[in-house]
Amino acid sequence: MNEKKGIDSSEASREPRPVPGSYGMFPFISAVRDRLDFHYFQGPDKYFESRIEKYGSTVIRINVPPGPFMAPDSRVVAVLDAKSFPVLFDLTKVEKMNILSTYMPSTSLTGGFRVCAYLDPSEPTHAKVKQLLFNVLASRKDAVIPVFRSHFSSLLATVDSQLMLGGKSNFNTLSDTTCFEFLCDAYYGVLPSASGLGTSGPAKAAKWLLWQLHPLVTLGLPIILEELLLHMVHLPPFLVSGDYKALYKYFSAAASEALDEAERLGLPREEACHNLLFATVFNSYGAMKLLLPGILAHVAEAGEKFHHRLAAEIRAAVADAGGKVTMAAVEKMELTKSAVLEVLRLDTPVKRQFGRAKADLNIESHDAVFAVKKGEILFGYQPCATRDPRVFGATAGEFVGDRFLGEEGSKLLQYVYWSNGRETENPSVDNKQCPGKNLAVLVGRLLLIEVFLRYDTFTADITKGPAAPTVEFIGVTKASSGPDLA
Known part of the structure; x- marks a missing residue:
């Protein structure tokens, strides 16, 4: 594609064309081969880039995982540019019932x-749950x-201790536990570790997440093992039922206060729970496990000069707020x-719509x-x-x-779809x-703060x-100056 900033709708031919692309000569075999390309031989980015190049189009017919073992039909029309992608948000054109994936x-x-x-906004329960x-x-x-x-702050204190003792500190390991505690504490005011759940919450949550997402993921195991264990059959729900019951009890x-509110909204207490x-563990925790390491990775690679710009901005805003981290200070x-937002643009936790x-x-x-028929599945790979x-x-x-600073940067925000x-x-x-x-953007900012x-x-x-x-701290320079924090 030609590199040219902005979208010019006058470029598009107004006469609809058939969508190019192919699901393969042998649907079953082709879908499996494409899944192997996606996960192992090419990787997701190259998988889509190669097919865009092959068909000379950013709207194409293509197979996407999980493929024939897990989904009756993983054949989609893929929308792979900034102009076509937003059709997935237009609820006059697309339905969202049971379509978080093709399975x-x-x-x-x-x-x-x-x-x-998994609910479409046309279903009455959707509005009640989302309002809750x-x-x-x-x-x-x-x-x-x-x-x-x-x-x-406790997590970073542990980072300091581990660096002093061993010269390195794995952020992901610490963050996985901290994110679970933070989210439950922030949403409900009750620490999981202080409840009957104890310290097992993150492990139980991660196991439950795997049972839902395994058709779409790889874990770094040999290909044959992953194909047999993760991509050909659904893992039996009973193997994770005990973990889920423990989470549900917590x-x-x-x-309890939120569930009281649910009943006032007309939502049964059990369904609301x-x-x-799901919203706390799948949507929030699952996303934070990916987002926070991604932020640190990109910022680490941006280098010392960018770090100094961030530190100067953050410390000045906090000093102006009397040494407090307030919402008004964060907004400055x-x-x-x-x-x-740049990390969310490049590497959103949820890449497929x-x-x-x-x-x-x-x-x-x-x-x-391009002309698409009623009932066809539309798919967007967000990157x-x-x-x-x-x-x-x-x-x-x-x-x-600093991509989104200033007037020109603000104009680009409409193309951030995470x-x-x-x-x-x-x-x-x-x-x-x-x-x-x-909240997700706020949490990302609070991490950098x-x-x-x-x-x-x-x-x-x-x-x-x-x-x-995976982000492993190997060195830090302690702040030489900064506001006295309240």
């Missing part, structure tokens, strides 16, 4: 209920900053917010218009859209921490945009992983 995990994993992620989630976030909004600071007690568990940190065409429709890319050089120019695939919607739009009960959109109130700069070994990078 749906057993409802045995969610107490027998179809939780909000909004209410929980609103009722606990004042707790987020102090609770985050308490948990993550949530039913910790979230399964939804709160424009570079910090830009850096977090789906929808089913409600009727025959036309999809417009930069260069053409192709949010690294589109026609929008983000020659640096589309690079981390540019939340299942545009960054310039807001979630509501009527759409599928993430209800925790603003904690790091750069404590350190002038840091170095880390970064190991790219199939889901998130």
Whole structure:
């Protein structure tokens, strides 16, 4: 594709064309081969890039995982540029019922209920559950900053101790535990580790997540083992039922006030509890496990000069607030917010979006218009859209921490799609945009605030992983000056 900033709708031919691409001559065998390319031989980015190049189009027919063993049909129309991708947000054109992927995990994993992620906004329960989630976030909004600071200042103190003792500290290991404690504390005010769940919560949550996501993931095992164990049969839900029951018992007690609110909204208490568990563990915890290491990895690689810019901005804003980290102070940190949004643009935790065409429709890319039939599954691989050089120019695939500063930077926010919607739009009960959109950006900023109130700069070994990078601190320079924190 030609590198040209911005989208020019006049480029597109107005006459709809058939969607190019192929599902292969032998559907079953081709789908398996494509899955191997996706996971092992090419990797997701190269998988889509090679097919865009092959067919000369960013809207193509293609097979996507999990393939024939897990899903009756993993054949999709892929929308792989910034202009075509937003069709997935248009609920006049696409349906979102049971279409978080091309397969749906057993409802045995969610107490027998179809939780909000699998509901279309046209279903009455969707609005009730999403309103409940909004209410929980609103009722606990004042707790987020102090609770985050308490948990993550302790995490960084552990980093300091481990560096002193062994010269390195694995952030991911510490973060996985801390994120679970923080989220439950922030949302419900009850520490899992102080409940009957004890310290087992993160491990039980991770196991339950794997049971739902295993058709789509790799764990670094030999290919034949992963294909046999993860990609050919559904893992039996009964093997994780004990872990889920323990999680449910915690949530039913910790979230009692939220469950009272659910009943006022007309949502049965049991169904509400399964939804709160899913939203907290799957949506929030699952995303934070990926997002926070991603932020640190990109910022680590940005280097000392960028670290000093972040530290100066963060410390000045906190000093102006009397040494306190307040919401008003956070909002003044424009570079910090830009850096977090840039990570979400490059490496969003949720890279795949789906929808089913409600009727025959036309999809417009930069260069053409394509005809799609009612009932076809539309698929978007988000990095192709949010690294589109026609929008983000020659640096589309690079981390540019100050990309979203100023008037020109603000114009690019409409092409940041990580939340299942545009960054310039807001979630509501009527759409599928993430209800925790603003919280996720806030948490990313709070991580950088904690790091750069404590350190002038840091170095880390970064190991790219199939889901998130592994970040191992190997050196820090303690802050030489800064505000006296309250």
